Amino acid sequence: MSIALLLIPLGLLLLAVAVWAFFWAVNNDQFEDLEHVAERALDDDSSAPALPKTPPRP
Amino acid sequence: MSQAAAHLHWRGAGGLEQVEFFAEGMHCANCARSIRSRVGALPGVQQVDVNLTTARVSVAWDPARARLGTLLDTVEGLGFRAVPLNGAAGSKAQRAERQRMQKRIGLAGLAAMQMSMYTVGLYVGAWSGIDPWIEQLLRVTAMLIAVPVLLYSGAPFLTGAWHDLRRRSLGMDVPVAAALLLAFIASVLNTWRNSGQVYFDSVAMFVFFLLVGRYVEMNVRRSSLDAGEALVRSLPASVTRLRGDGQSERVPLQQLNAGDRLVVPLGAVIPVDCTLESGATLIDESLITGEALPVGRATGARLPGGAINMGAACTVRASTDAHHSTLASMAALIERSQAERPPQAQAADRAAAHFVFWIVLLAIATAAFWYGFDPARAFGATLAVLVVTCPCALSLATPAALAAATTRLARRGMLITRADALERLAAVDTVVLDKTGTLTNARVQLAEVSCLGALQRAEVLALAASLEQQSAHPLAAAFTAATHSRVAVDHLREHTGRGIEGVVDDVTWRIGKANYVAELRPGGAHGTKLPDEDEYVWLGSATGCAAAFALTDTLRTDAAAAIARLRALGLDVRIASGDRRATIARVASELGIAAAEGRMDPQAKLALIHDLQAQGRRVLMVGDGINDGPVLASAHASCAMGGGAALAHAAADLLLMNESLLAVAAAVQTARGATRLVRANLRWALAYNLCAVPLAAAGLVSPWLAALGMSASSLYVVERARRFARAEA
Numbered sequence: 170m171s172i173a174l175l176l177i178p179l180g181l182l183l184l185a186v187a188v189w190a191f192f193w194a195v196n197n198d199q200f201e202d203l204e205h206v207a208e209r210a211l212d213d214d215s216s217a218p219a220l221p222k223t224p225p226r227p
Numbered sequence: 228m229s230q231a232a233a234h235l236h237w238r239g240a241g242g243l244e245q246v247e248f249f250a251e252g253m254h255c256a257n258c259a260r261s262i263r264s265r266v267g268a269l270p271g272v273q274q275v276d277v278n279l280t281t282a283r284v285s286v287a288w289d290p291a292r293a294r295l296g297t298l299l300d301t302v303e304g305l306g307f308r309a310v311p312l313n314g315a316a317g318s319k320a321q322r323a324e325r326q327r328m329q330k331r332i333g334l335a336g337l338a339a340m341q342m343s344m345y346t347v348g349l350y351v352g353a354w355s356g357i358d359p360w361i362e363q364l365l366r367v368t369a370m371l372i373a374v375p376v377l378l379y380s381g382a383p384f385l386t387g388a389w390h391d392l393r394r395r396s397l398g399m400d401v402p403v404a405a406a407l408l409l410a411f412i413a414s415v416l417n418t419w420r421n422s423g424q425v426y427f428d429s430v431a432m433f434v435f436f437l438l439v440g441r442y443v444e445m446n447v448r449r450s451s452l453d454a455g456e457a458l459v460r461s462l463p464a465s466v467t468r469l470r471g472d473g474q475s476e477r478v479p480l481q482q483l484n485a486g487d488r489l490v491v492p493l494g495a496v497i498p499v500d501c502t503l504e505s506g507a508t509l510i511d512e513s514l515i516t517g518e519a520l521p522v523g524r525a526t527g528a529r530l531p532g533g534a535i536n537m538g539a540a541c542t543v544r545a546s547t548d549a550h551h552s553t554l555a556s557m558a559a560l561i562e563r564s565q566a567e568r569p570p571q572a573q574a575a576d577r578a579a580a581h582f583v584f585w586i587v588l589l590a591i592a593t594a595a596f597w598y599g600f601d602p603a604r605a606f607g608a609t610l611a612v613l614v615v616t617c618p619c620a621l622s623l624a625t626p627a628a629l630a631a632a633t634t635r636l637a638r639r640g641m642l643i644t645r646a647d648a649l650e651r652l653a654a655v656d657t658v659v660l661d662k663t664g665t666l667t668n669a670r671v672q673l674a675e676v677s678c679l680g681a682l683q684r685a686e687v688l689a690l691a692a693s694l695e696q697q698s699a700h701p702l703a704a705a706f707t708a709a710t711h712s713r714v715a716v717d718h719l720r721e722h723t724g725r726g727i728e729g730v731v732d733d734v735t736w737r738i739g740k741a742n743y744v745a746e747l748r749p750g751g752a753h754g755t756k757l758p759d760e761d762e763y764v765w766l767g768s769a770t771g772c773a774a775a776f777a778l779t780d781t782l783r784t785d786a787a788a789a790i791a792r793l794r795a796l797g798l799d800v801r802i803a804s805g806d807r808r809a810t811i812a813r814v815a816s817e818l819g820i821a822a823a824e825g826r827m828d829p830q831a832k833l834a835l836i837h838d839l840q841a842q843g844r845r846v847l848m849v850g851d852g853i854n855d856g857p858v859l860a861s862a863h864a865s866c867a868m869g870g871g872a873a874l875a876h877a878a879a880d881l882l883l884m885n886e887s888l889l890a891v892a893a894a895v896q897t898a899r900g901a902t903r904l905v906r907a908n909l910r911w912a913l914a915y916n917l918c919a920v921p922l923a924a925a926g927l928v929s930p931w932l933a934a935l936g937m938s939a940s941s942l943y944v945v946e947r948a949r950r951f952a953r954a955e956a
Contacts, residue, residue: 173361177368184341184372191333195326 243273246295247285250277251308251324252387257398257580258307265394266301269293284309306390328445332438335380338372339431345369346428359421366418369427377411381434383441397583402590403437406613410930413606426610429930433614436938443945466498467491469542480549487545491536499532499552501543508538586616586920593924604926611923615933616916624908624944631952632901640885641894648880651864652898655847657839658793658891659832662804662814663702665849665868666888667780673709675777677763680770687774689714691766694729694738697721702764705778724805724829726764738766745772782814789888790818796895798847803832832858849891850879866891904951908944915940 194200250262259277262284267275271292276285286298299309310320345365352362377385388404391397410426410433417423465477469488480498483489488504491497497510509521512534521537524530530543532552590612597605633643643649660666676684689712695703696713698721716729726739737744744767763775783789793800802823804811811825827835836858839846848862859865859879867879868886883890919936922928928936 173364177364180341180344181368181371184337187337188334191337192330195329195333200326200329201322 243287244290244295245285245287246298247283248299248302249282249310249321250284250302251282251310251320252383253277253282253307257391257396258305261305261394261396262302262307265305266298269298269301272298305394306386325445328438328442331380331383332435332442335376335431335435335438338376338380339428339435342369342372342428342431349425363418363421366425366427369425370415370418373411373414373427373430376431376434377407380438381407381430384434384437397580397587399583402583402586402613402616403433405587405590406610406930407433409606409613410610424607426930429610429934432931433934436934440938440941440945443942483545483549485545485547485551489543489545490540491543492540493536493538495536497530497532497534497536497543498545499549500546501530501532502546503528503530504542504544506539506541508536508541511535511537582616582916586612589920589924597926601926607930608924608926610930611926611928611933612920614930615919615923615928615937624912625905627945627948628901628904628908628951631904631948632897634952635897635954636881636894639890639893640883640887641890642882642884643880644882645880648864649898649901651845651880652847652866652895653902655798655845655864655895657799657801657844658847658849659801659803659836659839659862661832661848661850662802662806662811663780666786666802666814666818667782672779673705673776674779677775677777678773679775680773682773685710685712687766688712690731690736691738691774691776693731694719694727694736694766698727702778706776734768736766736768738764741765782817783888785887785889787818789892790820792889792892793895796892796899798895799844803827803835805829805832829858833861836862847891847895849888866894900951904947908947912940912944 250258253259253262263275263277266272266284266286269288271289272286273289274285274287278284284302288298302309308320308324310324345368348365349357349362351357352365384400384403384407387398387400391401407430410430414425414427414430417425465479466483467475467490468478468483469475469490475490483499489498489501503524503526505526507523507525509523510530511521512531523538529546532547590609593612594605594609597608629649632649636643676687678684678687682690688706688710692706692710693713693716695706696716697719714731716731719727719729721727722739722743725743726737728735728737730736735747737747741763744765747767747769748771763777765772766774766776790800799822800820802811802815802818802820804823804825805827806825808825811823815821815823824831824835836846836848840863845863848859848865850859850865850867859867864881865879866881866883868883881894883894915936919928919933919940923933
């Protein structure tokens with residue numbers, strides 16, 4: 170059962186990596202716009218700034 | 228406090244200064260109450276309005292006796308963060324808050340998953356035997372993970388409870404924090420003693436579920452700021468003004484004056500009501516009227532503030548300053564409706580505050596009972612009682628539903644101006660419609676001019692147009708559109724429901740009803756008698772009548788459909804109008820309405836409403852909002868057509884910005900739906916608590932299941948409201 174001594178710290182390490190990755194993603198605005206990014210490919214001119222049809226979300 | 232400058236802050240009426248901000252961290256009625264009482268108690272503070280649903284706080288104070296910094300420090304001392312409403316600073320602060328929340332949820336979720344594995348190990352170990360040192364290793368590892376979850380992810384609950392206790396009040400965070408700390412400390416002790424159960428996984432799961440609930444609530448609250456408010460907040464902070472020498476300069480929006488010439492770039496929001504000076508453009512009025520397609524406007528056209536310029540950059544002349552524009556009026560109305568809390572919501576708040584008190588008592592009773600009966604289970608049962616109960620669902624039920632209904636109406640161009648409007652709108656059974664400007668287009672046309680005196684047609688028209696030029700009455704537009712020539716008029720006075728008086732070249736003229744014009748003459752009689760004098764608008768002075776005008780208007784295209792929809796909702800539809808009986812009879816037969824009365828002045832309309840109310844009916848009055856003020860105010864619920872000038876003095880509960888009669892039926896339908904939703908939500912919250920609390924007290928609910936149930940119950944309430952907001956009426 171001494172394998173647990175290896176596996177549990179390994180699990181902790183993986184948890185730390187997962188938390189770090191998630192924090193990185195949040196800090197880099199990966200969750201800021203979940204809808205419009207997918208539609209961007211359909212825009213004819215995605216380089217131009219979009220017209221503010223509706224006011225920006227608070 | 229340097230960030231004060233970023234708050235929406237202005238000098239209001241009577242030399243008072245006003246500020247508005249979001250109070251981040253406000254979750255319950257208790258928080259709202261403590262802000263209201265503490266800030267209100269500061270010297271010099273005149274008024275504090277707190278809106279729980281949107282977390283907005285508005286304070287008015289005397290600048291001589293209080294400072295903004297002191298106010299904000301007091302709010303922050305109570306445990307809330309004052310976040311600016313508008314501008315880059317506001318959205319940055321909100322994004323930071325959202326991202327902090329996401330990180331807390333992420334940590335709690337990942338940790339809960341990891342710990343559930345250790346818990347399975349411990350369970351299986353307890354069942355089939357486990358090496359004591361491995362058991363201890365699993366416990367210690369779980370404890371290691373639980374510490375950051377409690378201190379980082381759980382921080383909002385711990386600090387919230389701490390602030391609640393410092394204020395000597397029982398908020399919703401108190402039982403939550405008590406449960407978290409109890410579970411954590413007991414688990415640490417058990418780990419230390421190397422025996423008994425540990426609840427580290429429950430702590431993580433509880434924090435995770437609660438945070439998800441809070442996060443969803445936060446997003447719903449943000450998006451339920453209705454379209455009107457979004458519009459006001461979308462206004463630019465500064466505008467480009469053209470100086471007399473043709474140079475342009477940037478000035479703050481607040482410093483804009485009526486008559487200023489402005490450049491509105493393509494894609495920008497038109498800051499105030501204005502007229503287009505040169506060129507033609509397309510504007511998108513969707514934020515004001517709900518009309519989705521951009522409309523074309525030519526030189527000389529009036530552009531409403533808040534519309535978006537979609538065509539080309541153009542030069543405009545401001546008709547008002549920033550404080551008196553349509554937008555400012557809308558903002559004031561929204562402000563009023565949100566500052567008041569509807570009676571339903573107040574009752575729910577009080578119930579929730581009592582609820583927390585009883586829950587803490589019940590938890591103590593449960594602990595005492597189980598301690599005497601079966602000490603091993605006392606701890607789990609007490610924890611479950613603290614966790615399972617959910618005053619959140621109870622206090623969220625009403626505001627969430629009402630906010631959803633307001634959003635839904637605003638998207639369709641309807642603006643709620645009073646907090647309890649929806650409740651009253653849902654209860655109506657009779658609709659009384661005004662005709663002019665309501666059933667018919669506001670654009671009335673001049674059909675016939677009869678000159679009765681020495682003056683020629685062009686002269687009487689110029690006189691009439693000059694007298695009518697400042698009136699907001701729907702008939703006035705017929706005169707002002709008929710001719711471009713004007714004469715100078717002094718001492719203009721409007722007598723509501725009768726006519727207008729003014730002095731031209733030292734001669735007093737009146738335009739309006741026959742008897743009103745005739746009063747100018749000593750004898751009171753006219754020069755000439757026409758068959759039905761009330762069919763006309765009269766113009767006259769002390770020397771006699773100069774002209775009689777016949778006006779016509781056309782039925783709105785959607786009037787028949789709208790009345791059919793109102794009938795389908797089970798409403799009794801009536802017409803009450805000040806117009807000619809013959810016209811009303813024609814309109815009524817066209818629309819198939821039996822109860823239609825013409826030639827009613829405001830007093831007669833008022834009497835009709837009182838009559839109907841005496842019969843036990845609840846009347847919805849629909850008018851143009853300009854000369855129907857007292858009638859609208861005395862009806863059970865009221866609805867006014869149109870924006871613009873009508874906004875400022877609207878007595879109505881509901882404003883139809885897109886001037887579509889169909890919207891009246893949609894509004895009644897939405898109000899009824901919202902009332903049903905409130906009742907269903909309250910029933911659900913009550914039923915949930917009635918079932919869950921006894922089960923938890925009986926020790927039948929494990930702490931993690933309790934956490935799941937409590938979060939699910941508030942998510943369910945919020946989700947239903949969100950679906951209602953999105954549904955098409």
